[in-house]
Amino acid sequence: MKKLIILVLFTAIGINAMAQDYTITKFGVGTDSTKLNTKAIQSVIDKAYQKGGGTIVIPKGVYLTGALFFKPKTKLLLQEGAVLKGSDNIQDYPFIPSRMEGRGLKYFAALINATKVDGFSISGPGTIDGNGHKFWKTFWAHRDSLKKLGKQSTNLEVSRPRLLFIWGCNNVSIKGVKLRNAGFWTTHLYQSNNVLIEDCDIRSPFRPVKAPSTDGIDIDFCKEITIRNCYISVNDDAICIKGGKGPDAQKLPENGIVENVLIENCTIGESHAALTMGSECIHARNITMRNCKVDNDCPILRMKMRGDTEQLYENITVENITGKCGAIIDINPWRQFFDLGGSNAKPFGTIRNIKMTNIKVEATKFGEMDGNPEDKVSGFLFKDLEVTAKTPFLKNRYQDVKIENVVVNGAPLVVKP
Template sequence: MDMKKATVVFAACLMSSLVGWSKAPEIPRDTSFTAYSTNKKIRKYHPEAVLALPELPAGVREYRDVVYSTLPKTPYGRRDLHVDIFRPDDEKIYPALLMIHGGGWNSGDKSLQVPMAQQIAKNGYVTIPVEYRLIPEAVYPAGLHDVKTAIRWVRAHAAEYGIDPDRIAVSGCSAGAQLATLAGVTNGSRRHEGKGQWRKTSSDVQAVISMDGIATFVSESNIADAEERLQKKGELPVNAKWLGGLYKDSPENWKEASALLWITPKSAPVCFINSGLPRYSDGRDELVAVYDSIGIYTERHRIPVDVHTFWFFHPWFETTVERAVGFLDRVFKGEKVAPRFKLTDHGVANDSTVVQTAAIQRVIDKAETMGGGEIIVPPGTFLSGALFFKPGTTLRLEEGAVIKGSDNIEDYPLIPSRMEGRSIYYHAALINAYHVDGFEINGPGTINGNGYKFWVQFWDNVERAREENRSWTNLEVRRPRLVFLWGCDNARLSGVRMINSAFWTSHFYLCNDLIVENCEVQAPREPVRAPSSDAIDLDGCHRVIVRGCYLNCDDDGVCLKGGKGVFAHKSHENDSVTDVLVEGCVFGPNLHGTLTLGSECVHANNVVLRNCRLDNDCSLLRLKMRPDTYQVYENIRIENVTGRCGSVVEVLPWKQFFSLEGTDEKPVGLIRNISIKNIDLKCNGLGVIAANPDDKVENFEFENVAVKAESDIFRCNYPDVKLKNVTVNGKRPVIMTADEEMKDKLNFDAVDLDKNNEK
């Protein structure tokens, strides 16, 4: 070919390619929804939230951007759709979980699922974040058809990636959850299948996990909301855009995309994990009711926060992963599914006026005799005295369910118990579990202590004692606690609301590997204060996680206990409190201390409080130093705390109910290795470190602490306490000491303490 002809051919090819290129414009993408834009939005109101970042765990391998489908002809040319794959780094066969991102059907991408996919994979699953077509590239049913195609691809390539083709699940978040539920409910539905690749392979799944996604579009509220949004903003809301118009314009799409309308015996089991925002639960309860009627397994979990995208953030990320893995294990790995014992199915009346302790206890006892089970409290109020949970039993309170405590102390028998650092006979709590390993209390319902009568009696007794100029104790007025667990390893309280306790709200004695998560714990100051209503008391416990809780009682928030008295450190009944993590919690205005060590604590070690928000008038870290008890508080870290409080630290003597028990002992306390770092607070002042005269303080350090305060004075009796980059109102604090008289005045509880009780 001569040069002239070659030039002509080259030009023709170039023009052809340019014409082809012009016919395939770039795919339009809405990039408004990302992890980082969400992080900025959420942390404005929830600074305790910490974005979960991608991190490939040890023992997990990955495959990125694997093509699962090629669409040869689209308005944007040839179109590849991709998945990422994470799996244990071995040659075993595992169940698979296809994971669908959210973003309102118009934004987001598969990378949003990667942090969760990586963590679930290390638990023995092949996790597969999936790409699917969004508005404006495509509208319904394209996204559903992409998901169905991806499921077929996973099954067709199961051998290649070590997947069990008979154990495939699908999960989704928000809009992705709607798609996941629809995909799993419509097993076997040709109408929903689409015309994608791998048509000879089944798209059925064996389990669904829905995270804050709706199960129906055709509720009256959804239909009306879309019309109202159009009228207000002059454009279709995103759900109507995706479905091809308002309900009146596109009713078939609205119905076809509503999982609730397509349930059959072939539908897959579903686990719902929801936030505290009701709009994202639309259709869930109705779907569960239909599933129950035809015998298909479901689970409902609630993370009671007003954060729709809770799965992005610590501390809720961990709960989400654990709930997802637990559900998958039960469906795919033969983990026992506990029988369910609904109170009203076993002779308990939905009647808030009659004490039904015996009837409820019979249900618990029946569950134990049958090998264990989950005690279900349905919506309604059930009045009860002390209940005792047995090995193999757990408690679940459904939304709207209330166990309300009797206000008659005779309904709480005297039994071996633990109070104020001593093992004694005392009244049982409302909810009790003794040596029940694996015990759980799950919300979102409420345990209401109904403590008003006891509070009034307590303060009446205090007033009489003061008038008579005599000492008094916290135990003179007999009051039940709300929850008491003794020797329960691997226990968990999750998503439950605990309110109005007559005494300590939740008390854990000698419990190891304990989790308290996403709970709301409240007791009032008005109209009557709820005395000694500590939110969480850890008494001789080891390896404890408290995360995502709202704590607001008329005493301490998280309180570490373990014994008091001259010989407490030698008694076999007492124990240290070690390895405690408190994170992502909010501490409310009624508290007397945020994190408190004492007043009955002999040894606390390795305690971390981080990423929390304060809205109170007390101290962030409170160390109560008893002059009648040998105490060691060591290796305590406080970091990344924001909000409002009374002071950053309060280390002072605690002399209430002081007694040397007739000995000549002179107990001393040791405080060492304390770090308070990255603190940004509004408060009254930096606080006080002024323990008993012989107590020792070693390696106590503040770093990167900035407070806006009414006073720039920091009371500190220990010159070796280090302040690195610590400012009060932009300046270095003024350091002064505190004498014994001032120590008494600086105590947060000075108004409640009586000198008569120090004798």
């Protein structure tokens, strides 16, 4: 009995040690919001890791920092009024092995980085602010200068950091935090499973300067993802399903399926699309978006069909959607940065078992289903839709599309080739 009591005490002590809070201002991090605190905050993370783990607490105040790297058994808590503000100097973000636009490559670290940190969590109610204004202005200036020369600019030519990059982590929680003004993508999940993003407010602006490519949540080769009770308004796709691109993408181990994703009770503000498949996606399966409100002029469901990538989108359900939007559905070729890389392959896309049901919205148009000529669509169902739209018909080139009880402007939906 005595040994059992001692064992319980030691276990309790161990748990308490693991659960220790590390408030950064108690470890030499100052409150001067103009002073770069990267090294000081990183040293707190490292100390917590060395002591067996703990929660890094950001108290009220604004703390300027470059890239931070969380370690196993460390977590992040931002208290009310706390702001982790990203440096707008790209030199404060190391150039390291990473993942961008469906390919493994070296790129600049995000503001918050967690690699193989199972159980990692970020909790609010504070704010992570990417301070992206300088990056956005530089991006548009570069793109405009090339446009005058008749050239295109890729998204990677102007160096800018993501806000969050979660790589190879399981059992992740991001709850109650405000994510703002990302330099590039806001939340990038890669090779991570069992992730909950809940009660988060994710925003980047369209004006006065557009915040380019600031996707709200990018899900890249991941499984078991839940996004719940979030508000998202960004200058790109709100929620984007990724996983790889290129004619041999499906053969490469760094690429893979995104499956079992649930998006519910969210509000999607101004964005480029509420839910997007692609443009870097080889296989998306079992994706559900339900009980959500849209308040924007963009598509509810968008499928980007790459002519240089084998794609399979299957078992996707969008149901119980209200509000106002652009299109109900948008399926079109995606030709941006098309690259077969010298391959003789002839990739095509397959779309099957898609349901859009119980949708009541005011839309700009019903939409288009007009992918690449080789793409195949089957088992696509629109059921119980009540829509008002300025352009009330569906442009559709596929045979296996069923329409049941779909009313647009008080009349049955008209389908045109």
